[in-house]
Amino acid sequence: MSYHAPTQDMLFVINELAGLSELNAFEEYAEITPDVVESILEEAGKFATDILDPINHSGDKEGNQFANNAVTTATGFKEAYAQFAEAGWTGVASSPDYGGQGLPSLVSTAVAEIWKSANMAFSLCPMLTQGAIEALMHHCSDESIRSVYLPKMIEGTWTGTMNLTEPSAGSDLSAVRSKAVPEGDHYRLYGQKIFITWGEHDVAENIIHLVLARLPDAPEGVKGISLFVVPKFLVNADGSLGARNDAYCVSIEHKLGINASPTAVIAFGDNEGALGYMVGEPNQGLKYMFTMMNHARLAVGLEGVAISERAYQRALAYAKDRIQGVEIGSRTGQKVAIIKHPDVRRMLLTMKSVTEATRAVAYYGAALLDKAGHEPDDAVRAEAQSQVDLLIPVVKGWCTEMGVELTSLGIQVHGGMGYIEETGAAQHFRDARIATIYEGTTGIQANDLVGRKVGLDKGVAAQALFVKIKATLADLETVHGDDFAVIRQGLSTGLEALTTATAWIVQQYAEKNPQAANASSVAYLRLFGYVVGGWQMARAAFIAQQKLQQSSGNHAFFEAKIISTRFYADYMLSQAAGLSHAVTQGSVAILAMSDELF
Amino acid sequence: MKILVAVKRVVDYNVKVRVKSDGSDVDIANVKMSMNPFDEIAVEEAIRLQEAGIATEIILVSLGVKACQDILRTGLAMGGDRAILVETDEEIQPLSAAKLLKAVVEKEQPKMVILGKQAIDDDANQTGQMLAALLGWGQATFASKVTVAGEQATVIREIDGGLETIAVKLPVVVTADLRLNEPRYVKLPNIMKAKKKPLDVLTPADLGVNLTKNLVTLKVQEPPVRKAGVKVADVQSLVDKLKNEAKVI
Numbered sequence: 129m130s131y132h133a134p135t136q137d138m139l140f141v142i143n144e145l146a147g148l149s150e151l152n153a154f155e156e157y158a159e160i161t162p163d164v165v166e167s168i169l170e171e172a173g174k175f176a177t178d179i180l181d182p183i184n185h186s187g188d189k190e191g192n193q194f195a196n197n198a199v200t201t202a203t204g205f206k207e208a209y210a211q212f213a214e215a216g217w218t219g220v221a222s223s224p225d226y227g228g229q230g231l232p233s234l235v236s237t238a239v240a241e242i243w244k245s246a247n248m249a250f251s252l253c254p255m256l257t258q259g260a261i262e263a264l265m266h267h268c269s270d271e272s273i274r275s276v277y278l279p280k281m282i283e284g285t286w287t288g289t290m291n292l293t294e295p296s297a298g299s300d301l302s303a304v305r306s307k308a309v310p311e312g313d314h315y316r317l318y319g320q321k322i323f324i325t326w327g328e329h330d331v332a333e334n335i336i337h338l339v340l341a342r343l344p345d346a347p348e349g350v351k352g353i354s355l356f357v358v359p360k361f362l363v364n365a366d367g368s369l370g371a372r373n374d375a376y377c378v379s380i381e382h383k384l385g386i387n388a389s390p391t392a393v394i395a396f397g398d399n400e401g402a403l404g405y406m407v408g409e410p411n412q413g414l415k416y417m418f419t420m421m422n423h424a425r426l427a428v429g430l431e432g433v434a435i436s437e438r439a440y441q442r443a444l445a446y447a448k449d450r451i452q453g454v455e456i457g458s459r460t461g462q463k464v465a466i467i468k469h470p471d472v473r474r475m476l477l478t479m480k481s482v483t484e485a486t487r488a489v490a491y492y493g494a495a496l497l498d499k500a501g502h503e504p505d506d507a508v509r510a511e512a513q514s515q516v517d518l519l520i521p522v523v524k525g526w527c528t529e530m531g532v533e534l535t536s537l538g539i540q541v542h543g544g545m546g547y548i549e550e551t552g553a554a555q556h557f558r559d560a561r562i563a564t565i566y567e568g569t570t571g572i573q574a575n576d577l578v579g580r581k582v583g584l585d586k587g588v589a590a591q592a593l594f595v596k597i598k599a600t601l602a603d604l605e606t607v608h609g610d611d612f613a614v615i616r617q618g619l620s621t622g623l624e625a626l627t628t629a630t631a632w633i634v635q636q637y638a639e640k641n642p643q644a645a646n647a648s649s650v651a652y653l654r655l656f657g658y659v660v661g662g663w664q665m666a667r668a669a670f671i672a673q674q675k676l677q678q679s680s681g682n683h684a685f686f687e688a689k690i691i692s693t694r695f696y697a698d699y700m701l702s703q704a705a706g707l708s709h710a711v712t713q714g715s716v717a718i719l720a721m722s723d724e725l726f
Numbered sequence: 727m728k729i730l731v732a733v734k735r736v737v738d739y740n741v742k743v744r745v746k747s748d749g750s751d752v753d754i755a756n757v758k759m760s761m762n763p764f765d766e767i768a769v770e771e772a773i774r775l776q777e778a779g780i781a782t783e784i785i786l787v788s789l790g791v792k793a794c795q796d797i798l799r800t801g802l803a804m805g806g807d808r809a810i811l812v813e814t815d816e817e818i819q820p821l822s823a824a825k826l827l828k829a830v831v832e833k834e835q836p837k838m839v840i841l842g843k844q845a846i847d848d849d850a851n852q853t854g855q856m857l858a859a860l861l862g863w864g865q866a867t868f869a870s871k872v873t874v875a876g877e878q879a880t881v882i883r884e885i886d887g888g889l890e891t892i893a894v895k896l897p898v899v900v901t902a903d904l905r906l907n908e909p910r911y912v913k914l915p916n917i918m919k920a921k922k923k924p925l926d927v928l929t930p931a932d933l934g935v936n937l938t939k940n941l942v943t944l945k946v947q948e949p950p951v952r953k954a955g956v957k958v959a960d961v962q963s964l965v966d967k968l969k970n971e972a973k974v975i
Contacts, residue, residue: 132740159918159921163796163799163921164917164921166796167799167800167803167912167917167920168914170800171800171911171914171917174911174912175911178911179911211911214913215911215912216913216914216915216916217914219914220914229914229918682756683756684756685756
């Protein structure tokens, strides 16, 4: 069974929950109307199903081959990438000034979800290129580099990488040791970088490395790191390729998942020194990385959504097909498909409703990024920025943690066959596992949430969000019936739990007790995710109810949305109170246990 | 020369259709609709003829409900130059479709009309042939290769026994078979451009065509459920079954 983009839910979220029409008010997005977005998603879906999905499983099995500093990608990847670039998908989010399509984050996020679902390992190549494009776009002022590199990267002829991590500098980038020595109008770089996604491959003619390194006179720590652009092949002034640069892949990693994505160890300057150019000002490298962080973390958070969707589609197809046992309570003795078994339905509905919730939160965040970048009114723009800053660690941390849990459920639906690689369910679980780690682990996201996003502003941004949730609760009051009573009750107790936990977090910072807040941070992030997800689901159910009354659109879709939301309220929002308890009480034991007692 | 390509909006080929409970028709409420795959091949062929310098303009035509605009936009994103929708909520049977297309042809004066050999919803395989007859043009159906030189087209047709090569004078109606080409993927920039290409909406009345119905659907039913297979003990019993049960040898 192949992957099909869930365009109906995507469009519902884009139009009804994330508010595409509000983005249409901005001049540059005026033409990105719902019909255009629908066409884009349909075509992306077609491409994903036909080209990327068929090489997902085979790519995982085959992996990449490494020999003589070069990587040979899995069968079909080179051809797929050529078609991907040819169709213009590498330039979705980039500036039209350099050949991109300039679509809003909301739309490029939905398109990216499709790539990630169809083939997560493949999708990382354009994702990293996009990151490198943004780094050059926003921080490189040298027009001779911009005008040559950006069009090539946007059209996909060259790909990009981000070289941050070193063996001793992972989550803590202040420990970066790579050196950059000035030489005329350029620099020579020396050092080793690890975990470089798509750092070496054969799908494009050149690879543009964005590298963090220290100048000889740089101060210690975070304030002494600069950003450099280092091409695999040197580039002549006319854009043609010159000599091979001294930046060589020396090995690739053997990983748990995303096996078709080459993860390179790159040695810079083992010979004459890798020639590079500084991006922006000296010692500003980490600051530049921070400006790109919201986009990068949204992109990885989306992987949780995408891999869950894929796992759900696979599990659903299996559950409808696999005949096993008789339906409970039935005396006919007739064997039935396992979807008839209530616990299988429970698993499928968990996968469905949580995937929908994570998608809604991620897209909502993407629309906020667009508003934060384009709102003409200063106050409105600032409000959007503070909301997106608050939500990004939730999107990254929560959506990816859900991705791990839901892909695990996907295996469970398959029973024994899920544990066998042949069904593909196991690959989803293995692929999902990286997303809670790279681009800042869940722990780091949670620390960011409790510290910078809640503690620092004394919960002001969070309170602003709670006001919006209360408005939805008021909307829900107007709807009668059992389903909506459950949904309203779930969201109401969820918000109460989150409010209590937020007050506790703020209090810890006020009392200079960051250790306690830190200990409770992941439980808080999880609670935050469930409640914000529940809020978006409740909004969705409310709108679905209105559509049903107006008799417009697809009835089955709206009915399913309401049931999915009710399930979410009973199964997910009901956990909020327990999580709030963990937040406010759980740090005591964590801090009481000394190293020796472990 | 101008090429007219007729495209039909049908249930997407990935959708597993269900018969309505009253057996009156197939249930297409809320199912995904897209361009008939054979018509997609027709559009692709027109674009290739344009790229080869033979076609000067590609006009896409669809007949049916307002939502047919979606597939016309898809065709425009593939490379069509402009589009016409003959809009109606009425059922359009093959003869009516041919009449409507004839009226559009008389208006637009193309030298070639390309359409899919059949639509995957009703599988009628009639419109192209009827259109050629109504226009008094030659027809080249089930095309698997089309070459145009001067006022003549050479078309390789897929027939039961293999392939047949025919020469036809222009103007001509061509119907596309599966192996004529492999349609391209729409390029992202072209999706945006398609929105700005002209799309005219006409009604059957504008074209002076009455949508008469010559066909009545009596009943629609699911295909019979396939019986489970059996394992045969040896070649002897297989031959016996093929001979006496299946009666194929």
